[in-house]
Amino acid sequence: MRTPVFFPDATFGLIKHLDQKDLEHAKVPGIVVNAYHLFKLGKGKLIEKAGGIHAFMNWNGTVITDSGGWQIMSLIHDNPGAGKITDDGPIFFDPDLKQKIFFTPEKSIELQLQLKPDIMICLDNCTRHDVSIQNQKKSVEQTIKWAAQCKKEFEKLNPIIPARPLLFAVIQGGNSKKLRKKCAEGLLKIGFDGFSFGGHPVDAKGKLVTEILKYTADLIPDKFPKYAMGIGKPEDIVKCVKMGYTMFDCVIPTREARHGRLYVYHPETNLSAEESLRGILRSPRKTRLPQNNKKIFYEHLFVNSKLEYDFQPIDPTCDCLACQNYSRAYIYHLFRLREPAALRLATIHNLRFYTRLMEKIS
C-alpha cells in the first residue's frame, strides 16, 4: 500500500503566511499550486525562466499543478452568464483579468509545463452535485475528450524536467455510478499515471459523498495512485484512505487555521494507525468532548477568550513550531491583535496535525 499523503493548497505558489522552511518543519511532503491562478497573474513565463516552480519557490517537496478546472467551474457555476463550456474548452469572462478567456486543454498543459511540476492534472469539466444529469453527462464527455487532448499535447511537448512529470486525469460523473464508470473507463483507455476523484466531494448538506467515492475508487486499478481532490476534513481523509485513496489536498487546514479553528488530538484517543483506520469517524463538535468516546480522535480548539489564561500548548502532543514554543494564551493574544504571526503559527500547527494524521494512518 502506498503511503497516503496530504498536500495543502498553495494556489498562488505559497501557503499563505508560511515559507518553505515552515512547510519542511511541519513535514509537508508536497503542495498543490494552481496553473490558472498563476497564469492570471502572468507569472508563467517568469517561473519558467526561474527554472520552474521548485526553483522559484526554493521548495524541494512534491509539486502538483492543478489545471484550473475547479476555478472555472466555480466561476461559471456561481455567476451564470460569466461564460459557458464548449466542447473545445471553457469560454468565460474573468473578473480579475477583465477579459474573456478561452481556456483549452492544450493551454492548460502548456501553462502547467511552464511551472515544471512533478504531477500535472488534465483540464476537466468539474461539476457540482446540484447540476442536472444532462450536464453531468456532458461533463464526462468533455472531460474524456479534453483528457485525450491533454495527453496528446503532453506527449507532443515530451517534457523532461528533470524527470518526466506524471500526468493525472480526473474522473467526473457527479453522483451517477454509470457516468463515473464511463468516465473512468474512457480515461483508463487513454492511459494516465494516476486518477483523481473530481467534482464536489460533499453533498448539499455538506456530507461526504462516500458511496460514489468508494465506487469510483474501485474503478481505478490499484497500481495507479488514487487522488481524492479537495478532500478534506480529517475524518473524511481517513474514510477515503480506507477506500484506497492515497493522495489528498484541501484548503481546510490552512483556511480554518486562519479562521481560528485549530485541530487537537483528543488526549484520550490519541489513536494509533490501526485504531484510526478502524473506527474514528465522527466529527468533533466542540472543544470539550465526552470522555471515553473512542470514536472521536480529535477536537476543535477555537481561538477565543477561553484561551486567554490557558498556558498549555495548542496540542501538548504536537511537535510543531507553535506547540513547542508558545501557549494558547499567546496564540490568542496574537490573534486578538490581528498579527500575521497568529496566522502563521496556526497554519503551521494545522498542517502538522494533518501530517501527523497521515503518519497515523499510513
Added chain:
RNA sequence: GCAGGGAUGCCGGAGUGGACAAUCGGAGCAGUCUGUAAAACUGCCGCUCGAAAGGGCUACGAAGGUUCGAAUCCUUCUCCCUGCA
C-alpha cells in the same frame, strides 16, 4: 475664577423632542468553511417572560422640571477637556 466644549450600552463613537433598547465599528458569543474570489462570511450581542409573534422592566453622568411623549428642551449639581486670566 470667567468663557466655551463635552459626559451615550464592555470600549470607541452616531443620534439632538415621537419611527430609540438606541446607526456604525471594535471586543464578546455561536456557527460556516472540503482541486482557496476566504487573516473571510453569517447570526446573536441591556435584563427578563415566550417556541415564535410579541410583552414586561431598566437604561443615554446625577437630581429635578417642561411635555401626551425626552438620550434629545430647561434648571441645578458632579466630573473631564480647551482658551483667557
